[in-house]
Amino acid sequence: MKYYITILFITTLSFTSLAQGKPDNSINPDKPKLVVGVVVDQMRYDYLTRFWNKYENDGFKRLIAEGFNFKNNHFNYIPTYTAPGHASVFTGTTPQNHGIISNSWYNKFEQQYIYCVTDVNVQPLGTLASAGKMSPHRMLTTTIADENRLFTQMRGKTIGIALKDRGAILPAGHTANAAYWFHGQEEGKWISSTFYMEEMPKWVQDFNISGAALSYMKPWDALKDLDSYLESGIDENLFETGYSGKKTATFPYDLEKLEKENGNYDLLKVTPYGNSLTTDFAIAAIKGEALGKDEFTDFLTVSFSSTDYIGHNFGVNSKEIEDAYLRLDLDIARLLANLDEEVGNGNYAFFLTADHGGGDVPTYLTSVKIPSGYFDDVEFDTKLKEFIFQKYKKENLIESISNYQVFFNYRNLADAEIDRKSFEQNIAHFILQYPKVSRVFTRNQLESGNYTEGISGLIQNGFNQKRSGDVVFVLDPAVISYTTTTGSTHGSGFSYDTHAPLIFFGKGIKQGSTAIRSEIVDIAPTISVLLGIAFPNAATGTPLIQVLEK
Template identity: 85%
Template sequence: MKYSIKVLLISLLSFASFAQVKVDKTINPDKPKLVVGVVVDQMRYDYLTRFWNKYGNEGFKRLVNEGFNLKNNHFNYIPTYTAPGHASVFTGTTPENHGIISNSWYNKFEEQYIYCVTDENVQALGTIASAGKMSPNRLMATTIADENRLFTQMRGKTIGIALKDRGAILPAGHTANAAYWFHGQEEGKWISSTYYMQELPKWVKDFNISGTALSYMKPWDAIQDIETYLESGLDENLFEGGFSGKKTATFPYDLESLGKDNGNYDLLKITPYGNSLTADFAIAAIKGEELGKDEFTDFLTVSFSSTDYVGHNFGVNSKEIEDAYLRLDLDLAKLLSSLDTQVGKGNYTLFLTSDHGGGDVPTYLTSVKIPSGYFDDPEFDSKLKEFVFEKYKKENLIESISNYQVFFNYRTIEEAKIDRTAFENEIAHFILQYPKVNKVFTRSQLESGNYSEGISSLVQKGFNQKRSGDVIFVLDPAVISYTTTTGSTHGSGFSYDTHAPLIFFGKGIKHGSTAKKSEVVDIAPTISVLLGIAFPNSATGNPLVEVLEKN
């Protein structure tokens, strides 16, 4: 009798499992076996068009020609930094809701600056360095990968990969099986933390001892004839940083000899070889984790970080950035070929976007008579605090100034019996008169108003009531805060920082393009519809139904 009941239960469970899979496929026959979310760090939309004639046919061109290209895709909040960008793409919402308001920010509850993914409650895996003590503990929302894990009862895997820890961790979400990032310096290893597992898998250990990272410590020269790089500026100019140990920021760069003075393996990050290493590791992950091998959709998130490092060092108009994208094109072709082989053509869906754009170097813009400039943070901080003391004759009324935000010391303000709203307005008025400041917003305005367009809307969507400051200001177009007058940066709400590529490709995706405006928060809801799963829990974006074959 007991044996019969046991057999019956096993049969029922097997039937239920079979029925679930069968019904799921019937409801959503276009569900891919694997979703690959690719983020190219600091990729402006015009890198797609500017270098188009030099790309091969199997990378960017394949994605555009066989997929759906959204030509007018934008970030819809400020600040346009790496951590908020990755979080927004995969949660389908903005810092207002997911809470990642910058890469680092002042935490008024802890009274200290914090990094977006640090976690002292976890241990490093693959290194003893603190670089491994990371997790998504500060991310307040679920990602699309989280929702897929929940929908599949944790059967669908999620793996996150990037040179940058935040580029690996935030997209993969809270429930990821693993996130891996690169630790350079003397080690040159892919690492993780005990948030995900207690030991690195064998395939990761094997990759780390394979010598792949070491193989890229070689000369970096233009991959095509540099005389044909007419889409970028002169190789030698006054607007690029370069490397310690080399007098000019010009090709070629001997990484082996430059390594000692430039962080050893960390040097790879600032060259296109960092992206090649990332592609190699992602391909190893597809095989090692057997992604896309069963009926439950898996997720792979890959962020190519080196383009950001190259942009910061050499600028968006450099021959180095052009070469970085020509090489990334080959890395994408290699990744797509591997997906075709290991998962199968027509079995996976991929989207490619960026976490932010990037602006031209202000010194370059000035040289061609375009208004631009630099904002001196230390000088501004000093003058603002001097104004506050002269006005109120009280120290420590301002607790912190960072990320173009002013944080008040509420305790000191209360003790001094200062009206907080009046104080807000005084600070805002002073800042608005300050050179190179474009707009100013107070906490009262952002909490009580509802802005639907323009810079005001972007500021509000980036404003988190608990984590953000009390007065927020925006600089003039093409004005940046930077420690050097060479290289590019980002962070604003202007088009050079908000306009990012967005291409959908693969199973369930139409072929075509549009110039209709879309926003990065629309990506996750679109994938939700494709998979037939719940939207991320704080999503504010809308599905881009025009890209889907069936909707």
């Protein structure tokens, strides 16, 4: 009986298609020729709403007017740093599975601190500097771009671009045709590594000798009347770092005069011109790689890193951060216009999100009577080791304290005949009593429990059994560990760090918005459904079906 019903259903569909004059030649007719995944580094959701009245019509406003806006999108793990953020967006899972637990972390097997994308087995391209010795080899899972490459038998291209190496490498995945990042200092070049290719394409070489980076060594002044920037604090205040060689962190900034004291071309990263240069290079990549020109879907991943550098330097409430987003709005409009021209309006899909948010400067919050503060890592390390020695009369029982995690020295614990579980409970109890610490979790709790909500759920999602520490602790809200009392940072599981924009736009995407909660790991499965391809191999997110037209 089921057999006949199935035949009747298929036959009915066929006659319906013919009757409408639209034979269905593809199970996935809405598949775009190109997917562009944009990550804006350190973009809080409220940057969309706070600066809305000053945005032009062809950037953020176009994305929201024609696309689908998720107003309640969050990261679902801790820590909210750049590398885990980019990895989670494109793998559809959390550090628990993809293994990128921070930007850098203590590797207990190698007994050293490692950077997320460093790879001693590859050689730099475009430079002789070690900045080119990078690859995604420490990421344990596939990205959505990897799955597209596998699905198309490597015919669909993937290109990753960002000022930051980790922002270019991790989204593009293991099978990318190329990832490019910016090497500043005295060179000012886009570089890569032999992980991807043996030599740079001509279009990259041409771009590097074009003088594009040099052209941005010019004054940075407010794009609009500075007095109209009422959405930000006053220009001169006590909460910003600024640049070496300039007494005040106030507009304007003469980059040509400041460059030598601020890392030469690295200075561009800490200005909106770094995002403009990224846009220039992305546009060159679209043309140079002929992206979206055939029947096989291509991927372009772009991360705008300068907003993070500016936020760290000037804080989330600064005139500089407002100006950076007004200029980014123009860069996004420029990128969309180029995609319309090169790929065709309606032929590409586009999404925009962030890798984390950012919190207000604690000294500013204190000035307006909001509880906040700073956590002294050095003092904490000293006090914890003093406690351990007083209790156990042994030294070197701790290998590392980093990323709010304590790593035990298992060999020394065994030699001293100290029970690990008892040791971790004592360490956890000490840390919980420590000022400005909110919560503490032990390895035993995280391995044996199943936390699905709240801070405990975020900690577990960010906890990788092999790579993470033995005790994990969380600071109070608005308390940060930072080298200065100026500028903003991020990393927590509180809403100012987890609430990030998410906008889908383009082919196969509905117009609309929702305040229903979504999570960052839902992005990759949604794109998988749009393309009709496999989910990334460790994906834990859920497709956001309300955004898809069919």
